[in-house]
Amino acid sequence: MDFDKLQLREHWHIIYKHRKTVLLAMAALVLPLLALLLLSKPQYNASIALSVTDDAVTSLLSSDIDVSPDLTVGNYMDILTSQSFVDRVTRAVAQNVPNSAGAAKLKKANGDSTAIAKAHREAMIYLLDHMQTDHRGGNVIRVTIESGNPEEAYQLVRTIGEEFRRQHLETIQQRIDALHAFYSDRLRQTYQRVVEAEERLAGYQRARGIATKTRESDRISERIEAFENQIVDLISQRELLAERRRTLEQQIAQLKEKAPALATMESQIPRIEELKRRLLNLQSQMLAQSVLYTDKHPKVQSLKRDVDATIHELRGFASASSTPDSIKPTDPAIIWHDLYVENLLAEVEYNNLVSKIATLQKLANEYRNRVFEQPPEEQQELLKLQREVIVAQDAHQAMLRTNEKIQSLEAEKALNVSIIEPAQRPLKPVPRRRPFKMIMGAIISVILGVGLAYLREAIDRSVKTPEEIEKKLGLSVLGYVVDASTSRSTSTNLADKLVLLEEPGSELAENFRALRVNTDLALAECKNGQIVMVTSPGVGEGKSTIAANLAASYTLFGKRTLLLDTDLHHPTMHLRLGVQHDAGLSNWLAGEIRPENMRNSVTLNGSALDFITTGTRQVTFQKLSISSKMQSLFVSLREQYDVIIIDAPPIIPVSDPLLLVSDVDLILLTLESGRTPMEAARQAVTLLRRAKAQALGVVLNRLRLEEQYGPDRYQPSYLLGRRALLPERAGTSAS
CATH class of the missing domain: 1.20.120 (Four Helix Bundle (Hemerythrin (Met), subunit A))
Known part of the structure; x- marks a missing residue:
């Protein structure tokens, strides 16, 4: 479906059609959110602001002194959330805050190493889940702890600030110690080079007795x-x-x-x-x-x-x-x-x-x-000797300046990390903003539900409306039958019954009357139009129900009507009409009975409907149809009846209906709205046209008008006032 070409009204119809999906999506998201908001406990936030401005130390440790990479604010934030730092904080809290939850769990372990390790691991996970780091611009990092206990949040964030500062100073001291050892050794080496170069120069001058021309x-x-x-x-x-x-x-x-x-x-x-x-x-x-x-x-x-x-x-x-x-x-x-x-x-x-x-x-x-x-x-x-002395002296002076810088780091290292906003005990819980969260949850759930509705509509490849069938198949829709579960009828199940007898004033009954009128108009365009074959692409799409009620409509209209059941694989018409499955079509074609012995008569409100069952012979329809008796049967039936309705098997799984195409005047292809795939309908139409069907029409069964056209559809309740004047139920009798 091309959603870009749909009008606003059609978009609304799609949403209304899948309203249950939208409501379920809203319920699946809003109800858990509501329960979470109502049952959640108040939370308290404690925070601390750390400045990692290390201009003094970094300038001294960079470039010519230390080649190790400088740490950025992002690196410091990674350190704060690292497992090693969280382990350090957890141990410090358990040691310095005896009233904390972590310390209580460690005491409860009572020396058990396994229990202690488990309690420590749980404390680390708790801290990672409740700690947030945020870069507020520049070199400032804010660390926030959210907890249901305000005292616990305060103690945790205070310990984080102290331990982070202490750990960073230890790291700086380790770097300083390593640099001091390295450059002290280099200083001794450069001094030895100066002494050796000066001794070589003086010895050469004494040995040669020459003056310098420097x-x-x-x-x-x-x-x-x-x-x-x-x-x-x-x-x-x-x-x-x-x-x-x-x-x-x-x-x-x-x-x-x-x-x-x-x-x-x-x-x-x-x-x-x-x-x-x-x-x-x-x-x-x-x-x-x-x-x-x-x-x-x-x-x-x-x-x-x-x-x-x-x-x-x-x-x-x-x-x-x-x-x-x-x-x-x-x-x-x-x-x-x-x-x-x-x-x-x-x-x-x-x-x-x-x-x-x-x-x-x-x-x-x-x-x-x-x-x-x-x-x-x-x-x-x-x-040459003079240049060696100068080079050695310059190297020695550079080492002296470097060692002086390293010694100055001892006094400057404390300026590397500072606490610019100390931790404070939270006085009130964090605003939970329940209305805002509920509104946002409802909006998101509506968007999700509407998205699912469009997704279902996009993946649904079944036939839906008469307009879609006429556009994509190029066939006229002679009628539709609404879904019995959505129609305004007193009976709860009319799917397998003669609606014109059970509920003559219902919307379903009027659908079959309209189908009979349109079928008469279609037959009038055919030469000697009398025989109508009802089939469908697949099984269970309601073709037998359509055939039975169409035959009943013709009978009640006063026409001589014959209902012929040719579905030898799954005959069901005798059950709908309430007659026994006696000898019928297959027996007559086999020469076992006379033509007048295979007919049954069903009385509908004083009018007789003749019915021929499939018979009791276990023989394929392929063998029966090649007999000239089948053609002679249709010739004699045309003289005896005004309308002949044939209930044929499905056309895709069984090829029997194709053998009758040349003998019928009109074929009604039954499609179920929302169930029959469009590809199956196209395949059935292709098969019928290849068999040179004289006339084709479509009956759309189980159409849900409200789903397909929306609640504001043009569907007047004209028949509601007429039901009180009609008998509630009409009787049937078989002979």
Whole structure:
């Protein structure tokens, strides 16, 4: 079923149809919840707030001192709910709070190890079930204990705070002790390395009798390092200027493409070229002087002023925007002047940087040659021993600083965990909020019940309503019969009776009358329409009840009617009519009796209904139907009766009805609402159409109108006032 295409009214019908499921779901959820709320005892909450801000300790134990991972707030919450910590708290409570329930159970064990272990385990489970941890932001953790005893809740949460703080301090102390032992050993090792390196250096100097050149080597090394730093910076500037020049050249080229006359302007401005050559010359001189003198030397200052003046003149020349007489001073020309001058300045600066880099690299190589070019063997060994002494001294100093930090942890470790909100005895129980919980339980139960209702509707593949049958099977529904258990009748069981005689004023009786009218209309469309076969896809769908009451309706209407029972496997029609199962159809086809001897007559309110039983011969219908007697029987019956009703066996488990299809005028396929699968109905229709049935119609049996259409269905009680005028029960007689 496609629930998305259903209207609101149809959704309501589904819920009403499965109202029992909804009510059972509500009862299954609401009643236990109500009992739990009414029978539950008041609970008390005691809480404590712990701060795990460990800035002092963590900063000292992290990075270069301790490589163990730092604990987060989530780790601390896991510790609080761990089995080892709960075991510690349980033992502390039993020892420090003699009036607690756990201590009482341990005393009751009276030294029995098994009983003590059981009592301790129960206390741990109780604490785990009643303890809650909550992270309230930052580094604050709130621990809450819920218990029916306020004193017990207070003692438990207080012990949790104390034991957590104590356990954490013990953990910190263990880490500090391990670090102290490790770095003390490292300190001794580094000190021994310093002593050994100094002894090797002093022994070498005494043995060789040479002087050290440490200061000169250090000065040259510092000079080389300064040159290398300057070279790196200048290379970065050179790359930026190169990128700037490429950008300017692209812009100039684009302007020349837009204005071809600009291509001749460069050759027409000789003053710019003169300024360019002058600027390059000044930059070369200043570079040469800067190698010999500092930036504050008069020669360097004079050259710098000349360079600034030349650059200023170039920029002023560009801003004047002077152009040749052949080119008008349009906007592209002004832009070209600015870009051209900027490109010249960038080119000069780029060449200057290239010269500086080459000069600095030359100087750095000269200094390296002074230190490393063919150094004496004694000098190389001396420098090596000096470096070993320096490295050993630095390592020793680092170990000294680390040991000083570890010693400071002894005073700082107490700041790691603190109680910012101590535990207090609860004064009143926790609000139970019974109305709110009942309302939420009712809402959830309704949602659950409605969900189950839709689930049942989704998995139900049976036929339900006449509209569904006409839509999915493409057959006309000639009538429906309401469920006897839901109809307004005085009799409690009309399923296996002739309703038109037992309850002539009932809704069921009117259903059969309507079926008879629609059957007459269907037969009128057939040529010589007289024979109606009633069958069903499966067993127990009410076909025999439909056939019997339809035949009774025709009889009471005044038509000559014959009811023929062809269900040789399970004959039941003689029981419904109250006649004996004597010789019948099978006996006549076997040639044992005459045609007039196989008929029985049943009187219904003065009208006679003829009935032919299946007979007593144990022979299959397959053998009986191939005889020409069957066709001749139908020919003679057409002349004697107005309507012939055939009660046939089910069509899917038995193939007998298919042998009669060619001899009947109308086939009524009986389907039970809410029971017959839609696939079985399709299969039955396929079999009948394959057998070339002349006309097909559907009778929907046991239709529950209120379930399928809801309580607000259009079902007027027109017949209720008529029942008082009809006899309560009509008599039957058989002959």
